[in-house]
Amino acid sequence: MKRFFLIAAMVVFSGGMSNAAELRVSVQADGGELVENAVVSLKPMAPNLKMPQPQAEAIMTQEDTLFRPFVLPVTVGTVVTFPNQDEFRHQVYSFSKPKRFELRLYGKDTTNSIEFDKPGVVALGCNIHDNMLAYIYVSEHPVLAKTGADGTVLFTDLPRVVMKCMCGILTKRRGATT
Numbered sequence: 498m499k500r501f502f503l504i505a506a507m508v509v510f511s512g513g514m515s516n517a518a519e520l521r522v523s524v525q526a527d528g529g530e531l532v533e534n535a536v537v538s539l540k541p542m543a544p545n546l547k548m549p550q551p552q553a554e555a556i557m558t559q560e561d562t563l564f565r566p567f568v569l570p571v572t573v574g575t576v577v578t579f580p581n582q583d584e585f586r587h588q589v590y591s592f593s594k595p596k597r598f599e600l601r602l603y604g605k606d607t608t609n610s611i612e613f614d615k616p617g618v619v620a621l622g623c624n625i626h627d628n629m630l631a632y633i634y635v636s637e638h639p640v641l642a643k644t645g646a647d648g649t650v651l652f653t654d655l656p657r658v659v660m661k662c663m664c665g666i667l668t669k670r671r672g673a674t675t
């Protein structure tokens with residue numbers, strides 16, 4: 498099994514009167530290759546902090562018989578909409594424990610929204626198109642993001658406190674494209 502390393506390279510405090518900090522996190526596999534789409538979340542180790550507000554809504558699009566994005570990081574309580582940009586219909590479902598659901602067959606004219614109210618990883622599929630696969634990563638922490646193609650993620654406007662940094666790696670099983 499492949500091992501992954503989390504490199505937090507590290508806190509840069511903004512100058513002047515600001516109390517905000519920046520944190521750049523890099524995720525690498527043990528061969529040194531940079532890992533895209535790793536979800537990095539931060540948990541502040543101090544109580545009663547004013548943290549950046551998590552997003553209340555997010556979008557998981559169906560387009561060209563794919564989900565976009567492949568990995569969607571959200572905080573618990575986020576409502577995700579599932580717009581269909583294709584000329585044909587999809588039937589999206591998940592059997593994952595944090596959110597089991599199935600949307601009825603729908604086309605462009607229907608707006609589906611689901612609240613993700615428990616933490617964990619929700620794998621998405623489509624009953625019509627077997628190759629469709631994506632993940633919604635539901636975190637209890639308000640600060641989270643995924644790595645880009647360069648394997649890094651940059652957090653800004655963080656409070657200047659010690660934070661625990663966690664990472665989830667999601668891989669492309671079932672031969673999804675892109």
Ligand SMILES: [Cu+2]
Nearest residue numbers: 587623625626
């Ligand atoms: Cu589909």
